[in-house]
Amino acid sequence: MNISSIIFYAISALILGAGILAVTSVKIFRAAIWLLFSLVGIAALYFWMQVEFIAAIQIVVYVGGIVVLIIFSIFLTQNSGKEMAKPAKGKVIFSALAALFGTAFVHNLIVHYEGFATNSAKPFNPNVAEIGTQMLSTTSHGFILPFEVVSMLLLAAMVGCIVIAMRPNNEIKN
Amino acid sequence: MFLKDYISDVYNGVTSLLKGMRKTGYYFTHSKEIITEQYPDNRATLKLADRFKGEVVMPHDEQNEHTCTGCTACELACPNGTIKIITKFEMTPEGKKKKAIDSFIYRLEMCTLCNLCVAACPSDAIKMAPNFEHSVFDRSKLTKILNKPGSKIKEGVE
Amino acid sequence: MLSLESITKTTQDWLLAKFSPQIALTIECVIVILLAITLFAVLGLVLVLLERKVAARIQIRLGPNRVGPGGIFQTAADTLKLIMKEGLTPDTADKFLFNLAPFVVMMVAMLLLAPIAFAKNFQIWDINIGVLYISSISSLSVIGILMAGWASNNKYSLLGAMRSGAQIVSYELSAGFAVLTIVVLTGSLQISEIVASQENGWWLFKGHIPVVIAFVLYIIAVTAETNRAPFDLAEAESELTAGFHTEYSGMKFALFFLAEYINIFIVCTIGATLFLGGWMPLHIGHWEGFNHIMDFIPSSVWFMGKTFFLIFLIMWFRWTFPRLRVDQLLNLEWKYLLPISLFNLLLVTVIAIMGWHF
Structure with missing residues (x-):
């Protein structure tokens, strides 16, 4: 067992431990913070795999964006500082079984799937320039179509936000 | 546009x-x-503004004469009873009785330095002085008699 | 010639000669950690003293002048006082998060130190996403503030934390756009390549007016991101006592205080790297003699000089401008800075594609 695998197991333990705490915590703000640690751990795993760009995007989008939004919505809810009631026993058993089943299912898939061969024709290049070119290329492995579809979706969402936030003119006058 | x-x-x-x-x-x-005064260090050369109000004083000239007639305008003007004037009657050389002050009592610990007494004085007998090192160990030392012992009113001030 | 580059090289050679590569790497890591902590402590002392002195001079005062000659030991004495004070935890606070928050803020500040090039070939980690790493990690610092505000169980802290969150999330945009203008011109995110691209002139001079505008926008946005006056609504003394760190005392308060100054230092180093050429000396066209003299000044001195110039600029802002209201703050970002920086980025892209820059 070399240093690299020790680091891998340490990061994995952080992700899983923080994830379990996020689910089981009875204080909602603490749950959000544990979720944050879990997501930071996933970013650390990306750094360990030396795909720095994905790691940075993980932090920007999930940690800096989504968790901050979750925390904001917790701040704006009433009684959010109170401890929540413990869930019913049946629910706990059911969710634990569901999680176990999910783990077993994924594990089964990974064990029986043989497509993870490392000798792919193209060398793996996580360079930012490469990612950018790939993102906007129109050739067979390009991502221009999903990229544009996602940007249209985001634009529609933004316009929708503005429409909701805008006050009609006659309302301002009154 | x-x-x-x-x-x-x-x-x-x-x-x-x-x-x-x-x-x-x-x-x-x-x-x-830079306008900072490094106070205890520059105590000898410290210069305060002319308008600085530290305490009420009664200026005396070289002949130990003041201009206070004992009219008690300042005592009446004072909002919190800081000033107390005790008057006496003096005999003038012509044999007339004349009102004069015996003692001008000023209680610094009650004074708010509002300047109303100085404004009320008809003969400019009192003024504000730029002294601010007032701390003493005994409260009674803050009750001051402003007219100096043996002083008398200046000639020609009515 | 003695330089930071040669010192690091000699150290590494010596370690590799004495130990196996893995142990040498571990020792190097320990040395780097110790150096980083020392740098933080020294920076905290120097910057706080500098701030107080600059504030005093601008307000026609003398500033601290009693502890040591000219007051140079004032901050050391303050630190001693803070260490000896009791670190109070309020009874109804969420104790775990309350005690964790200052360390989160501090850890974020430490992580930001990694990709900064302090001198020629003197850098902890020359990561290939350099500036993206900086902007992603700095978005974490808001978490520590939100945590502190929530865990204190105090209405002022909560309000301060929410203001700070709204402020950092919105000003990150224009700071990001200002950084992007230089990335567009350089064509790389890596700090060493950004510095190398400025060998024949700093971007501030090479990039015409759009880069100057981007520089101004960057300075405004990072002043807001580090929660400094005139954007210090998160800790507005007159309304919120001290905002998110109202309940903190002793060393935990000192960590927040230190992290604020470290963040200022970091954003100024990034500003110096992007716009003022990092450790590159000032070179003017074909004045060979002048350029040669400039080369004699060590690169670390150039870097620190530029950084401290930017820090002084931000301090100057703080002691000149009055604090903004919340609505004014958000108006400034969404109605002025963001549209201007979007248009500016477009302009810079056109310049970069046409090759109009020097």
Whole structure:
């Protein structure tokens, strides 16, 4: 067992431990913070795999964006500082079984799937320039179509936000 | 027009901010503008402003004469009873009785330094002095008699 | 010639000669950690003293002048006082998060130190996403503030934390756009390549007016991001006592205080790297003699000089301008800075594609 695998197991333990705490915590703000640690751990795993760009995007989008939004919505809810009631026993058993089943299912898939061969024709290049070119290329492995579809979706969402936030003119006058 | 307003908004904002920075930058680079008095160190050379109000005093000239007639205008003007004037009657050389002050009692611990007594005085007998080192160990020392012992009213002041 | 580059090289050679590569790497890591902590402590002392002195001079005062000659030991004495004070935890606070928050803020500040090039070939980690790493990690610092505000169980802290969150999330945009203008011109995110691209002139001079605008926008946005006056609504003394760190005392308060100054230092180093050429000396066209003299000044001195110039600029802002209201703050970002920086980025892209820059 070399240093690299020790680091891998340490990061994995952080992700899983923080994830379990996020689910089981009875204080909602603490749950959000544990979720944050879990997501930071996933970013650390990306750094360990030396795909720095994905790691940075993980932090920007999930940690800096989504968790901050979750925390904001917790701040704006009433009684959010109170401890929540413990869930019913049946629910706990059911969710634990569901999680176990999910783990077993994924594990089964990974064990029986043989497509993870490392000798792919193209060398793996996580360079930012490469990612950018790939993102906007129109050739067979390009991502221009999903990229544009996602940007249209985001634009529609933004316009929708503005429409909701805008006050009609006659309302301002009154 | 919208765009024109927008640009002039930005321009005015930036220029006014720069004006402020120019002023503070001037102060930063000019150390002779510093107005701090390092008080206990420069006690000998300390200069206070003329308008500084520290306590009420009664100026006397070389002949130990003041100009207070004992009219008690200051006592009446004082909002919190700081001043108490005890008067007496003196005989003038012509054999007339004349009102004069026996003692002008001033309680510094009650004074708010509001300057109303100085404004009320018809003969400019009292004024505000720039003294501020008033702390003493005994409260009774703050009750002062402003007219000096043996002083008398100046000739010609009615 | 003695330089930071040669010192690091000699140290590494010596370690590799004495130990196996893995142990040498571990020792190097320990040395780097110790150096980083020392740098933080020294920076905290120097910057706080500098701030107080600059504030005093701008307000026509003398500033601290009793502890040591000219008051240079004032901050050391303050630190001693803070260490000896009791670190109070309020009874109804969420104790775990309350005690964790200052360390989160501090850890974020430490992580930001990694990709900064302090001198020629003197850098902890020359990561290939350099500036993206900086902007992603700095978005974490808001978490520590939100945590502190929530865990204190105090209305002022909560309000301060929410203001700070709204402020950092919105000003990150224009700071990001200002950084992007230089990335567009350089064509790389890596700090060492950004510095190398400025060998024949700093971007501030090479990039025409759009880069100057981007520089101004960057300075404004990072002043807001580090929660400094005129954007210090998160800790507005007159309204919120001290905002998110109202309940903190002793060393935990000192960590927040230190992290604020470290963040200022970091954003100024990034500003110096992007716009003022990092450790590159000032070179003017074909004045060979002048350029040669400039080369004699060590690169670390150039870097620190530029950084401290930017820090002084931000301090100058703080002691000149009055604090903004919340609505003014958000108006400034969404109605002025963001549209201007979007348009500016477009302009810079056109310049970069046409090759109009020097």
